[in-house]
Each structure stands twice: as structure tokens, then as C-alpha cells.
Amino acid sequence: MHKLVIIDPGLYEVGGHHAALLNTLAVKEREAAVDITIYSSLHIAEELRDFAARQDLNINPWFDSNFYQYFDEANNFKSTAINTFIRGLALEFKSAIVNALESVAVSDNVIFWYPCVNWEHANALSLALSQLAHSAQYRDYVCSHKVCSMFMSQQPENNRTNLPYETAFKRLNNCSQVEIYAADWELREYLEKLNVGVDGIHPCYLLPWSDLEIVKKESVMAEGSTKTFLLYMGDAKENKGFTMLPSLIKSLSATHLENVKLVVQYTTTWSSPVLEEAEQKLGKLAEQLANLEVHKVFWSVEELVRNLNKTDLIFCTYEPSAYQFKSSGLAWLASFFNTPVVLRGESWLAREFARLQHPFEVSPSLTYSTQLLEKNSSQKSEYRSSLFIEPIDWLYKN
Structure with a gap:
């Protein structure tokens, strides 16, 4: 039995990628038996705990720290508070x-996986591992730690924030x-330019890619x-438009009366007057327009696959x-899902779509060309393939 913590x-x-990972773990049909324990925030939503229990996932609420409390504070990295x-x-x-190791045998090979780490979390983890290196509670076990870095400085040319x-x-x-x-x-x-040793690119864990049976879209529609x-899809945020x-x-x-269905999916975690005003307007429009679907709920893996598989065009309203x-x-x-995208402007998304050779257009007014709708496939590449390896299988093959 593999041990994964x-x-x-x-x-x-x-909502967000943390909950998406939990959903991915729940539906993945694994090649080998894996004993999984998840250490989450102490303040994990009851809905997620109930979902994990129904799926026989062992959730251990543990962390009282507000994980994203200092996410945007790279400029103040020397502050006492941080x-x-x-x-x-x-x-x-x-x-x-230490708690995780109490339930395993000394001979077990334990993988610790940290799926989302920023610089402050990396600092804390290095401090913890340095202290554990001198402890008998840790030294006698066969452990490996796979750390997934997700963020970089928002001013990569600024040596201070790097x-x-x-x-x-x-x-x-x-x-x-x-x-x-x-x-x-x-x-x-970015990390390699900072002379940080990087072992590779980890797969995206939003979905259990290897288990999905995607119905091929018709290339020509009647x-x-x-x-x-x-x-829209994801957390309701101002900077996501x-x-x-x-x-x-x-x-x-x-411009589109009955020949286009408009879909919005969102969850609310943070509230503000402008977000509440937009949500109210959205609710009124949903009552008025027969071709508008508004889903104020987190999509399960099955719902996400079903909806994205029948989507012909994605509007990315991100700032x-x-x-x-x-x-x-x-x-x-x-x-x-081979779905073309309209972007508001040049950003990481545009550069990533270019790397993936995926069809997209940049339009500040979010208009699109007829030609874009006719493009519905990304080009195959080693990089693209590396993103869609099933995460659990990847952990044990590396």
C-alpha cells in the first residue's frame, strides 16, 4: 500500500483549485492502492468535509494559519508580522x-505532497524540515517531499520582490x-533564473485526466x-471581471437571440458592494433571458466535464x-477540451495559449471573429502532455 500525505x-x-483537487482525488480510479491522508485548514467548509467523508477520503483538519494572509506581501518580506x-x-x-508518521511503519515509503506553495509557505516548510532533520521522530522514516510551486513575483524584473x-x-x-x-x-x-533547482513541471490537478472519456466535438456544426x-467560471472576483x-x-x-446559450458558473467566497451589485444584476438577467444559465454552485468533476465538453467558446474576462x-x-x-478563448488583453494566459498552440483572440471589447469559432483544437506537444498526466500516478512514477 502506497502512503500519500x-x-x-x-x-x-x-471553490478554487484546492477544492478541485479534492474532487479529482475522489473520482480517480487508481492503478495501485493508495492510502491518502489530507491535512487541511482547521476551518475547512463543512460541505467539503461531508463530501470527503462520502468519498472515503481521510481529511484531517489541522492548520489554523490563514494560508493566503500574506500572499501579496513580497515587498514586505522582512516585516515582523510575516x-x-x-x-x-x-x-x-x-x-x-510528525502526526502523519505516527500511523505508518518505519519501513513504509511515505510521499508528502504540497500541491500549492508560495514563497512564504516554502520558507515555513524549509524551517520545519530543518528542525525535523535532527529529530528521531523523523530521521528513521523513509520520506520524500514533493513541493508544487504555483506562484512567482508579480514584478519579476524587481530584484527585491524576487x-x-x-x-x-x-x-x-x-x-x-x-x-x-x-x-x-x-x-x-523564473525559478531557474533565480538559480533554484527545479525537478520539472507538475501536472495540472483540476481533473483526473486519464479517467475522462471526452466525446469528440463536431468540427462542423449545422x-x-x-x-x-x-x-465565467470560478470564484467571483473583481480582478477576474x-x-x-x-x-x-x-x-x-x-446580437445573439436564440442561437446561442450563455452560461455563467461562479462561487462566492469574498464579498464586496460591487460584487453584490453585479450578482443582483446577474440574477435579474437570468430571469429575463431564456438563453442565460447561471450556476451559483461549485461544479463537481462530472458537471465540469459535461459543461466544458459542450462549450464552443470561452470568454475570459480576467483583468x-x-x-x-x-x-x-x-x-x-x-x-x-479544445475550446477557443477570447481574452481581454495580453497576459500570462495569452502567452500560455501561444505555448500550447491553442486558438485564442485578444479583444478588449470581448468581440470575436467567425474564424475563431471554427478553430477547436490545441497542437500536441511534450509540454501540453506533461500538464495532463494524472496527478496520483505522476507522484508514484517520479
Whole structure:
């Protein structure tokens, strides 16, 4: 029996990539038996705990630290508050590792997987592992640690904001049995320029890719047949363009009456007056327009696959400046389902689509060409294939 310990302090809300990983684990038919324990936030949503229990996934609520509390604070990496946070998170990492090892035999090969790590988390983990290296509670076990880096400085030309990334991940390089993986091509290049040792690119874990049976889309649709446009998917956020949905829907409805179905899916974690106003407008439009579907619910794997498989065009309303150096799973989902995309502007998403040779257009007004609708496939490449390896199988084959 393989022993896999997933340490994910960011797993607490119903939405986003943390919850998506939980769904992927639940439906994956594994090649080998894997005993999985997940250490989550102490504040994990009851809905996620209930879901995990129904799927026989062992959730151990553990972390009291607010995982993203200092996410945007690379400029203030020397502040007392951040260093206090890092020390507290280090103690929680250390105690979670020790707790996990209490239930395994010394001869067991245990993989610890950290699916989402930023510089402050890497600092805390390196501190925890350095302390454990001198402890009999840890030394006698055969452990490996696979760390998935997901973020980079939003000012990659600024040496000051690069410093915490360089320092933190180099410290992890110095820890025994630690492997560092980047979420995408650009992030790997970024870390390597900082002289951080990177073991490769880890697969996207939003879906159990190897288990999906995708119905091939018709390359030519019958004249007058209904198309489906996905206008939004994920957490309702201002920098993802949630507030522009009402005007976009009105614009599309004026030009597409009955031949296009408009779909919006979102969850709410953070609230603000402008988001609430947009949500109210969205609700009224859903009552008025027969061709508008609004799903205020987290899509399960089955729902996500069903909806994306019948989507003909994705509108990415993300603010380009916010995603200039920030990755998004939307790029990989669109590529996997061979769905063309309209972007508001140049950003990481445009560069990633270019790397994947996936059809997209950049249009600040979110208009699109007829030719884009006719393009519905990404080009095969080694990089594209590496993103769609099944995560659990990847962990045990590397």
C-alpha cells in the first residue's frame, strides 16, 4: 500500500483549485492502492468535509494559519508580522508531518505532497524540515517531499520582490528528500533564473485526466444550431471581471437571440458592494433571458466535464494586469477540451495559449471573429502532455 500525505493548508473553501483537487482525488480510479491522508485548514467548509467523508477520503483538519494572509506581501518580506506567520506555519507543518508518521511503519515509503506553495509557505516548510532533520521522530522514516510551486513575483524584473522566492526555494533545495516542481513553463524558467533547482513541471490537478472519456466535438456544426458560450467560471472576483458580466451578457444578447446559450458558473467566497451589485444584476438577467444559465454552485468533476465538453467558446474576462505573471487553470481546461478563448488583453494566459498552440483572440471589447469559432483544437506537444498526466500516478512514477 502506497502512503500519500497531502498537506494543503489552503483547503477550506468550496471553490478554487484546492477544492478541485479534492474532487479529482475522489473520482480517480487508481492503478495501485493508495492510502491518502489530507491535512487541511482547521476551518475547512463543512460541505467539503461531508463530501470527503462520502468519498472515503481521510481529511484531517489541522492548520489554523490563514494560508493566503500574506500572499501579496513580497515587498514586505522582512516585516515582523510575516516572519511571525512563517514561524507559526512552520510549527504546523512540523506537527502535521510528525502526526502523519505516527500511523505508518518505519519501513513504509511515505510521499508528502504540497500541491500549492508560495514563497512564504516554502520558507515555513524549509524551517520545519530543518528542525525535523535532527529529530528521531523523523530521521528513521523513509520520506520524500514533493513541493508544487504555483506562484512567482508579480514584478519579476524587481530584484527585491524576487529575493523572497530565491531565498525560500533555495532553502528547500538544501533540505533532504525534497523535490520542487513548477506549475507551468514560465514559472519553471523564473525559478531557474533565480538559480533554484527545479525537478520539472507538475501536472495540472483540476481533473483526473486519464479517467475522462471526452466525446469528440463536431468540427462542423449545422447551420442555425445552438452554440454554447461560457462567460465565467470560478470564484467571483473583481480582478477576474465578474463585475463586467451584466454588460457582456446584454451585449451578446443583443446580437445573439436564440442561437446561442450563455452560461455563467461562479462561487462566492469574498464579498464586496460591487460584487453584490453585479450578482443582483446577474440574477435579474437570468430571469429575463431564456438563453442565460447561471450556476451559483461549485461544479463537481462530472458537471465540469459535461459543461466544458459542450462549450464552443470561452470568454475570459480576467483583468490583464492582474494576470500578467499569474497562471490560471482556465488555460489548461480550455486546451484539454479544445475550446477557443477570447481574452481581454495580453497576459500570462495569452502567452500560455501561444505555448500550447491553442486558438485564442485578444479583444478588449470581448468581440470575436467567425474564424475563431471554427478553430477547436490545441497542437500536441511534450509540454501540453506533461500538464495532463494524472496527478496520483505522476507522484508514484517520479
